[in-house]
Amino acid sequence: MIKQNAIILEEKKVLCIGGANVDRKIQALKQLEYGTSNPAISTKSRGGVARNVAENSGRLGLNASLLAFIGSDADGEWLLQNTNHFADINLTEIIDGESTGTYTAVLDEEGEMAVAFADMAIYDEVEDSFFEKNWPHIQNAKMILLDTNFPAEVINEVINCSNEVGIPICIATVSAAKTAKLPVSLDGVTWLIANQKEAEALSKLEIISEGDFYRAAEIILKSGVEKVVITRKEKGLIYFTNNGEAGAIVPPSVPIVDVTGAGDALISGILFGYLKGLNTEDSCKIGVSCSMITVQTSETVHPDLNQQKLLETFQKYFSKGLSHR
Incomplete structure (x- = not known):
């Protein structure tokens, strides 16, 4: 652990708090049939929302740091060795006797997720001293990305204290079930990024039509969030802010290899745009550009993602000039 007097002097970072897991993907080679064996191919890659955002952010040139829990096993060691190239992993804790979290996605023949399984029991091992121990790093962050893998008490503390000291924070909801960990009041949350099912769980509204x-998003804004983004798979996303900005971004069609990790790339791109001073619309377009890059690889994080590739993609598909806040 870095000593507190050193923390004051270090460069402020995008601090990503939450999941660091091993992703296993099993893709059907033909149409999925339930109740029988399906021919498939499988891959293993680095995963976890916070970890993915940290790596993507580092690849884009942001100074990123990861605060996560991993097990003292081969999977955990593999994660750290690879993440270390793109993000500071000094805050990530190794928990003896626990297995590193795993996320197993079953994909159909088109590369779309049919079902997924998450083994995240390690995040129940958070100690009472977690917040006190990590508070110096939290209060020194330039931006916080918080996913919902940690217990509700930790999530609540991070949101409240970030609000008190004025640090921008982005919530990645991870899954519909895990949205229940979020507090009723989300005052101080700058961005909340969710998919349709997660947005339905938060708003208690079934989304059927475009207007839904x-x-x-409007219901979620009333909880205190400044900017809400709801993703819509191949239809891109909608955004709605507390000052009345609203819009939809539909991505151009690109070849899809695997959609896993596309949402995490989207978050990284949005944060990149926001930290560069772009307005809401262009930050979202940067995020969609990152997502478009990511779906064209079988890896959860595109191995060739960098700032130049992002800007080339943005200029190709969203050619009008960038607008700053």
Whole structure:
């Protein structure tokens, strides 16, 4: 652990708090049939929302740091060795006797997720001293990305204290079930990024029509969030802010190899745009550009993602000039 007097002097970072897991993907080679064996191919890659955002952010040139829990096993060691190239992993804790979290996705023949399984029991091992121990790093962050893998008490503390000291924070909801960990009041949350199912769980509104996306976002805004983004798979996303900005971004069609990790790339791109001073619309377009890059690889994080590739993609598909806040 870095000593506190050193923390004051270090460069402020994008601090990513939450999941660091091993992703296993099993893709059907033909149409999925339930109740029988399906021919498939499988891959293993680095995963976890916070970890993915940290790596993507580092690849884009942001100074990123990861605060996560991993097990004292081969999977955990593999994660750290590879993440270390793109993000500071000094805050990540190794928990003896626990297995590193795993996320197993079953994909159909088109590369779309059919079902997924998450083994995240390690995140129940958070100690009472977690917040006190990590508070110096939290208060020194330039931006916080918080996913919902940690217990509700930790999530609540991070949101409240970030609000008190004025640090921008982005919530990645991870899954519909895990949205229940979020507090009723989200005052101080700068961005909340969710998919349709997660937005439905948060807003208690079934999203059927186009207008329902905006109605769900408006309900979420009333909890205190400044900017809400709801993703819509191949239809891109909608955004709605507390000052009345609203819009939809539909991505151009690109060859899809695997959609896993596309949402995490989206978050990284949005944060990149926001930290560069771009307005909401262009930050979202940067995020969509990162997502478009990511779906064209079988890896959860595109191995060739960098700032130059991002800007080339943005200029190709979203050619108008960038607008700053």
